[in-house]
Amino acid sequence: MRLMSKIFNLNDPGWGRGKGDGNDSSQPNNQNRPGNNQGNNGGPPDLDEVWRDFNGKIGSLFGRKRRGGGNMGGGGNGGGPVQLPKGSPKLFVFIAIVLVGLWLSSGFIIVQEGQVAVVTKFGKYTKTLNPGLQWHMPYPIEEAQPVNIAQLRTFEVGYRGSVGNKVLNESLMLTTDENIVDVQYVVQYRLMPEGAPNYLFETVDPDDSVRQAAETAMREVVGQRPMDVVLYSGRTEIANSVQQLTQDILDRYKTGVQVSTVAIQNVQPPEQVQAAFDDAVKAGQDRERLINEGNAYASRIIPEARGRADRMVFDAQGYTAQVIGTAQGDTARFAAIETEFAKAPEVTRDRMYLATMQTILENTSKILIDNQSASNMLYLPLDKIMQQASRSNSSTASPDPAAGMAAGSAGQSSEGSGSSSGSTSGSGGRNASGGGSPYSNSSNLLTSPYSSR
Amino acid sequence: MPRFFPYLVGLVILLAVASSCVFIVRERDAALVFALGEVRDTITEPGLYFKLPPPFENVVRLDKRLQTIESQDPERIQTAEKKNLLIDSYAKWRISDPRQYYVTFGLNKTAAEERLSAQIRDALNAAVNVRTVKQVVSSERGDIMDEILANVARRAAPLGVDVVDVRLIRIDFSPEISESVYRRMEAERKEEANRLRATGSAESERIRAQADREREEILAKAYADAQNIRGEGDADAAAIYSESYGKNPDFYSFYRSLESYRSAFSNKNDTLVISPDTDFFRFWGNPQGGQAQEGAGSR
Numbered sequence: 001m002r003l004m005s006k007i008f009n010l011n012d013p014g015w016g017r018g019k020g021d022g023n024d025s026s027q028p029n030n031q032n033r034p035g036n037n038q039g040n041n042g043g044p045p046d047l048d049e050v051w052r053d054f055n056g057k058i059g060s061l062f063g064r065k066r067r068g069g070g071n072m073g074g075g076g077n078g079g080g081p082v083q084l085p086k087g088s089p090k091l092f093v094f095i096a097i098v099l100v101g102l103w104l105s106s107g108f109i110i111v112q113e114g115q116v117a118v119v120t121k122f123g124k125y126t127k128t129l130n131p132g133l134q135w136h137m138p139y140p141i142e143e144a145q146p147v148n149i150a151q152l153r154t155f156e157v158g159y160r161g162s163v164g165n166k167v168l169n170e171s172l173m174l175t176t177d178e179n180i181v182d183v184q185y186v187v188q189y190r191l192m193p194e195g196a197p198n199y200l201f202e203t204v205d206p207d208d209s210v211r212q213a214a215e216t217a218m219r220e221v222v223g224q225r226p227m228d229v230v231l232y233s234g235r236t237e238i239a240n241s242v243q244q245l246t247q248d249i250l251d252r253y254k255t256g257v258q259v260s261t262v263a264i265q266n267v268q269p270p271e272q273v274q275a276a277f278d279d280a281v282k283a284g285q286d287r288e289r290l291i292n293e294g295n296a297y298a299s300r301i302i303p304e305a306r307g308r309a310d311r312m313v314f315d316a317q318g319y320t321a322q323v324i325g326t327a328q329g330d331t332a333r334f335a336a337i338e339t340e341f342a343k344a345p346e347v348t349r350d351r352m353y354l355a356t357m358q359t360i361l362e363n364t365s366k367i368l369i370d371n372q373s374a375s376n377m378l379y380l381p382l383d384k385i386m387q388q389a390s391r392s393n394s395s396t397a398s399p400d401p402a403a404g405m406a407a408g409s410a411g412q413s414s415e416g417s418g419s420s421s422g423s424t425s426g427s428g429g430r431n432a433s434g435g436g437s438p439y440s441n442s443s444n445l446l447t448s449p450y451s452s453r
Numbered sequence: 454m455p456r457f458f459p460y461l462v463g464l465v466i467l468l469a470v471a472s473s474c475v476f477i478v479r480e481r482d483a484a485l486v487f488a489l490g491e492v493r494d495t496i497t498e499p500g501l502y503f504k505l506p507p508p509f510e511n512v513v514r515l516d517k518r519l520q521t522i523e524s525q526d527p528e529r530i531q532t533a534e535k536k537n538l539l540i541d542s543y544a545k546w547r548i549s550d551p552r553q554y555y556v557t558f559g560l561n562k563t564a565a566e567e568r569l570s571a572q573i574r575d576a577l578n579a580a581v582n583v584r585t586v587k588q589v590v591s592s593e594r595g596d597i598m599d600e601i602l603a604n605v606a607r608r609a610a611p612l613g614v615d616v617v618d619v620r621l622i623r624i625d626f627s628p629e630i631s632e633s634v635y636r637r638m639e640a641e642r643k644e645e646a647n648r649l650r651a652t653g654s655a656e657s658e659r660i661r662a663q664a665d666r667e668r669e670e671i672l673a674k675a676y677a678d679a680q681n682i683r684g685e686g687d688a689d690a691a692a693i694y695s696e697s698y699g700k701n702p703d704f705y706s707f708y709r710s711l712e713s714y715r716s717a718f719s720n721k722n723d724t725l726v727i728s729p730d731t732d733f734f735r736f737w738g739n740p741q742g743g744q745a746q747e748g749a750g751s752r
Contacts, residue, residue: 169623212543286650320682364725
């Protein structure tokens with residue numbers, strides 16, 4: 001039993017497969033053979049038989065090679081260095097039985113997870129073995145070829161390794177509007193679950209076929225679309241179309257391959273025109289920016305205007321309220337006074353008049369001109385008067401220059417304001433006293449008429 | 454020497470002879486069985502077959518799987534508008550009639566591929582010469598491939614070859630045309646960029662102008678409303694005044710005049726030049742005044 005398991009460990013599916021038959025140069029590669037004949041050396045003594053069996057197979061291989069296609073049967077007793085035991089026929093029979101057992105046990109294979117084994121009987125496809133411990137009729141009746149169906153195979157088109165490392169003659173292609181674009185994409189595929197026999201028997205180079213199909217499909221699809229679609233909007237759709245078209249082509253070739261993804265890594269305009277394209281993209285952003293600025297202006301200015309509009313309306317309402325209030329106040333006051341007035345018109349009139357005049361005259365500068373014996377000429381140094389008034393007011397405001405003289409000046413320099421020009425008039429003989437009245441803080445200037453006779 | 458040694462030798466010889474009388478045809482192969490130089494049988498089904506040992510009968514195997522011919526260098530082909538295109542293609546073919554194929558090419562696969570390549574080139578030229586670049590690149594790409602395939606398949610059939618598919622891979626402009634294409638692309642992009650910027654600023658301007666207009670509208674309407682409100686206020690106030698003052702216009706004039714005097718002359722800087730013959734000064738130097746009144750002459 002231990003011997004058996006040892007043999008199983010020799011799961012070398014390639015044993016005795018016809019190699020070098022002159023015209024089958026290209027085996028499908030990518031087969032990932034698991035553990036090639038390891039552990040045949042240095043085993044315990046009971047491995048001798050196995051070792052011999054192995055030698056026999058090698059021998060038969062060489063033998064076939066020499067003969068170019070003929071089949072040396074008898075895997076066990078090929079041309080190996082078999083040491084014949086010296087003994088009775090019984091021993092010989094026993095050995096024969098052991099050899100036959102060994103030969104039969106060489107039909108055991110372990111199919112790795114993710115692989116299937118395609119079994120051919122005298123070259124004709126019979127069945128596909130699933131992963132696990134399997135048995136088939138031993139060589140030369142049946143042969144098993146392992147095929148990896150789980151492995152996702154990948155190849156890159158238009159670049160190698162990284163997108164920056166371009167392969168221009170793969171990546172540059174024409175669009176329908178006769179522009180050139182630069183496309184990098186990657187294709188992943190695996191075998192269909194039932195695809196292993198086709199993969200092995202239908203095409204010389206299934207893996208190369210996938211690549212060719214993907215390239216022609218991509219160029220055909222891109223060639224049917226305008227550049228803008230290829231560059232900007234249509235990537236996903238293009239990838240899907242390419243996947244579909246590639247799959248159709250491969251189905252026609254019966255490769256047994258399923259394209260799982262076509263992923264476009266990068267689409268650009270060619271290097272030579274990249275700058276112009278970038279600028280166009282920038283221009284698009286500039287356009288957005290300008291429009292946004294316009295919108296920002298609008299959204300700033302219109303609320304402002306609304307605010308101002310509201311202020312105008314509210315101001316008007318305030319004004320209205322104020323005007324009406326004032327009117328009501330004024331009329332109320334007036335009505336009150338008027339009631340009094342109606343009781344004693346004359347007295348009230350005089351009283352009001354005098355009170356008002358008093359208030360006015362108390363608060364202003366005054367010049368009283370008694371013009372009864374009026375001469376025609378009167379000199380009033382108004383500017384001086386104003387100055388004085390403002391000084392006595394102790395106001396810091398500079399006085400307004402007097403606008404206008406009461407009479408034409410006689411060319412004298414103005415001086416002596418405030419002093420009485422004690423002239424003795426013939427008639428009235430009235431004294432014009434200068435100086436401020438002690439009762440009011442107004443500066444009163446009483447000027448007597450200057451008679452020039 | 455053990456007794457069974459002769460048996461063993463016999464067995465080995467027997468096996469050798471037997472092995473030369475059987476042969477296996479694999480899935481991927483087609484086999485021709487030659488009997489003294491002429492083809493006795495063509496086998497396309499895989500399995501175990503018998504024959505006479507050499508030299509009476511020999512077996513030749515041919516690969517019947519689908520094979521590929523890829524063009525080595527892109528073909529330079531002129532289109533209808535006399536532009537040069539560089540075109541790559543591949544073809545898929547298989548041996549359909551092993552006997553015919555073997556008679557034509559023997560085991561020389563290169564010869565077969567060269568013959569097919571030449572046919573493909575001819576068909577490709579014929580198909581592209583009558584079409585414009587646009588048709589070749591996009592609209593009639595499929596037609597071209599179908600045309601070439603039909604053409605080549607028809608001519609290859611007598612050679613025992615089945616051409617399954619011919620596909621164009623690369624269709625590129627020749628370098629001198631590529632250069633001008635790049636320049637055109639550049640010019641188009643510049644135009645596009647200018648257009649984008651121009652429309653952007655135009656649009657922006659439009660938005661601003663619209664905003665300005667809206668602002669003016671809002672303000673004008675607000676002004677109208679405000680004036681309206683003020684007017685109504687003024688009217689209401691006037692109505693209040695006239696209703697009140699209308700009762701006694703004379704007194705109103707008097708009262709209002711006094712009010713005005715007071716507010717008009719309220720400042721020290723106002724200088725009044727007064728003549729004493731006003732009503733206010735009627736007692737000034739004349740205690741009797743105009744009327745028989747007690748003199749209130751102030752000193």
